[in-house]
Amino acid sequence: MNTSRHPKIFAAALLSALATAGEARAAPCGNGAAGFEGWKPAFAAEARAKGVGAAGIAALMGTNYATATIAADRGMKSFKLSLDAFLVKRGAATIVSRGRVLKQTHAALFASIEQRYGVPPGPLLAIWGMETAFGTQRGNQNMISAVATLAYDCRRSEYFTDQLYAALSLVERGVLSAGTRGSMHGEYGQTQFMPKNILAYGTGNLDSAAGALTSTANFLKGHGWKAGAGYQPGQPNFAAIEGWNAASVYQQAIALMGRQIDGGGTAQR
Numbered sequence: 001m002n003t004s005r006h007p008k009i010f011a012a013a014l015l016s017a018l019a020t021a022g023e024a025r026a027a028p029c030g031n032g033a034a035g036f037e038g039w040k041p042a043f044a045a046e047a048r049a050k051g052v053g054a055a056g057i058a059a060l061m062g063t064n065y066a067t068a069t070i071a072a073d074r075g076m077k078s079f080k081l082s083l084d085a086f087l088v089k090r091g092a093a094t095i096v097s098r099g100r101v102l103k104q105t106h107a108a109l110f111a112s113i114e115q116r117y118g119v120p121p122g123p124l125l126a127i128w129g130m131e132t133a134f135g136t137q138r139g140n141q142n143m144i145s146a147v148a149t150l151a152y153d154c155r156r157s158e159y160f161t162d163q164l165y166a167a168l169s170l171v172e173r174g175v176l177s178a179g180t181r182g183s184m185h186g187e188y189g190q191t192q193f194m195p196k197n198i199l200a201y202g203t204g205n206l207d208s209a210a211g212a213l214t215s216t217a218n219f220l221k222g223h224g225w226k227a228g229a230g231y232q233p234g235q236p237n238f239a240a241i242e243g244w245n246a247a248s249v250y251q252q253a254i255a256l257m258g259r260q261i262d263g264g265g266t267a268q269r
Contacts, residue, residue, distance in 0.1 A: 029154035036065040039152045047168060056168035059144050059178040066149040069141060072184035073150065079247040083256075086249045092257055095129035099261040102134065109210055117217035118227025122262030123241065124213050126254045131192040135209060138190065139183030143167065143176065147186035147195060160186075166195035175202075191216045219244065231255055 027042035028035070044057050052060075078089055087093075103110060103121045110121040132138050147167045150160035163186060170176040175198065182188040186195060189206025193215065201219040204211030217225075223243035224236075231237035232255050241251050 029157040033065040063145040063148040069146045099125035117221045119217040122258030126257035135190040143182035
């Protein structure tokens with residue numbers, strides 16, 4: 001058909017072609033450092049179109065390809081261990097022992113959290129101990145660079161693209177900065193929140209114990225936690241723990257350590 005005789009059809013075809021070309025020019029993922037610098041301005045254009053402002057764009061453009069993050073992402077072997085081996089590797093006995101002490105020294109905080117969110121101390125302490133050894137190991141990776149690298153990387157680009165938009169939004173709000181340090185995948189704070197979860201569930205300063213633990217309880221409640229219900233596998237609140245981390249062995253470890261902190265027993269199954 002001669003589209004020159006049908007201007008509306010021609011216009012529609014032109015818009016379709018431009019849209020297709022725009023999609024082709026959309027920031028492509030990559031599998032190595034070589035394309036990262038070229039990816040940043042392409043992603044920045046998309047971010048501007050979504051309303052990200054100057055501070056967020058500047059943070060994005062200042063990122064570097066995080067080789068250590070890629071290595072960590074490819075090397076997560078502990079989640080493939082048996083539960084017993086995972087507990088040993090992650091120092092479960094120490095987490096339980098220290099958790100019991102902190103349960104007493106922070107009794108007022110945990111009582112307040114449980115009254116408000118229905119979450120008892122055990123699983124919160126297990127997560128705190130598992131994630132950062134109770135705040136002592138929070139990571140030293142540039143958070144925005146880590147998330148940007150994983151958004152660019154083809155392995156889980158879609159998931160981390162959403163995380164990157166959230167991180168840039170947090171920069172815009174002044175919650176994060178271009179220099180904020182975190183863990184290898186962009187986790188932040190004493191219980192290691194991802195950017196989207198900071199937006200959705202953060203209730204205070206995640207670098208403080210009170211802010212991180214309260215936010216973690218808010219996350220669990222937001223994922224269906226019911227006050228007074230059990231949180232072991234097969235019980236109602238285990239689903240909320242599943243929402244925190246997708247690895248089955250991690251979920252089982254948190255439930256087990258939490259029970260031992262809350263109710264006693266040894267750090268063994």
